[in-house]
Amino acid sequence: MIRDSGVVIAATGNQKAHTYPETLKVQVRVETCCGAVKVFNVENTHWWNAKEIRSGVSHRILTCGAPTEALIDGQMQNAKMKIASKKKNTNDDSSSSLISHDIHSTVFPYFSRWQKSHGKVFIYWLGTEPFLYVAEPEFLKKMSSKVQGKRWGKPNVFKHDRKPMFGSGLVMVEGDDWVRHRHVITPAFSPPNMKAMASLMVEPATKMLRRWTTVINSGKPKIDVERDITTMAGEIIARASFGLSCENGSEVFQKLKAMQITLFNHNRYVGVPFSRWIFQKKNMEAKKLGEEIDQVLLSIMEDVEKKKNKCLVGYLMEGERLNGREVVDECKTFFFGGHETTALLLTWTLLLLAMHPHWQNQLRDEITQVFGDGEIHFSKLAHLNKMGWVMKEVLRLYSPAPNAQRQAREDIKVDGVIIPKGTNIWIDTVAMHHDPALWGDDVNEFRPERFKDDQVYGGCKHEVGFMPFGFGGRMCVGRNWTLMEYKVVLSLMLNSFSFSLSPTYRHSPSILLSLRPTYGLPLIVQPL
């Protein structure tokens, strides 16, 4: 038996390590998302390339009459609807006792179900693409140890779909190019550079708070904070990327947003044959927007170079280690990778603080202790310890990046199993962050104090079990940035307002690339 899985692979022949991959006989049991089971016997560890299975898969797609992921989405929708109707039955009462943080089966119902029958590492298919599902930190540790990061790439299926968003930016590049990009980009996020950018964050945040004051004064204390925080975070990233004096920043922002919406409408059919042609019109739209964005970005780069602006783009252009095309793609990467994630982290934090007013008060007291009545100083942000625990606890319960992905660029042996070249890996962060075996029985409770004694792992029983920023060499470069933006913006918000749940809030976390509240986050906001 090699491993229990959604596609269960059982080796019936000689399976000594040295005989891999030639003589292995593999029995593959395929369970489709609609529950049908098929068994194939193949003599090849590259089991997913086997003709029998491939034809099984296309047969499955044809007989289902709908692509795998569409069915999955259907299930997801059903789960959401159930929650929504449950809420309706309770007269829209959204008191915090009705909100459960046990979200894995809501956001990934199919993985949650398959985990129960196949364990924490198994194979599944996305259309015609084989994926190895991993929700076991020890397996991840073995995946990244001894194996050079360069041997793991990013899945080609996603690369294609997300090309207009990330191009060949850091998130997508591989091999020696990834090493070169990472060397240029990492210093741009160093603490001294971050310090220089801290002041850029204050103005967009203050502008948002002024708007909230105006709305509240007009007699409307209910505010959809998610929408406003996302806009604010977009402004922050545009300023940091291009500098204060950039006039075209908001134009780029609008176009990038439009491209994201266009792409989201169809990138769910990953792995479905011919989907590129089915969605040709949308692809053309995204491509056109992409070209327009590139033009604006190129003109901004010229401007940055002329004015010697202190900004992320300025740092990336120094020394010309990245060419113009690459800098353009990194700008898009910062925008897509860096604004929604931080915005969602702040949004989920406000939900949890609204549910736990005593934590809201504790953070307010800490802010007063650290800054007095004075301004927010970059050098003092590190003293906001409790705020740091709250941030990590929110990242655990509502990780804005709910999964990570890899693709084997060559045959890689992990834990005695050969992962054949080309296999995609889907790492379920939400599952690990909600696993009682790793966190204990209070796994679904909001308890920031778990990070008090164990600041890095929060008491998680495995060092890789808490991975909101990814794992291994490709861990997020924006961690320092996130921490700084989080502390600056949250301090400003808590200094001016208190937050409580609006009765209209419907708790329905869902995944659209990031983990977000489906119906936004309406809160009752009151000035202090």
Ligand code: HEM
């Ligand atoms: C709450 C905030 C954030 C979260 C949860 C987050 C999460 C992640 C995750 C999970 C990865 C993938 C790691 C992997 O594949 O192992 C990643 C990579 C990345 N993130 Fe973030 N991120 C955040 C903020 C940011 C910010 C603010 C920026 C930039 C301004 C940024 C830029 C990037 C880039 C460029 C990569 C690719 C790194 C590489 O492949 O070498 N992220 N992030």
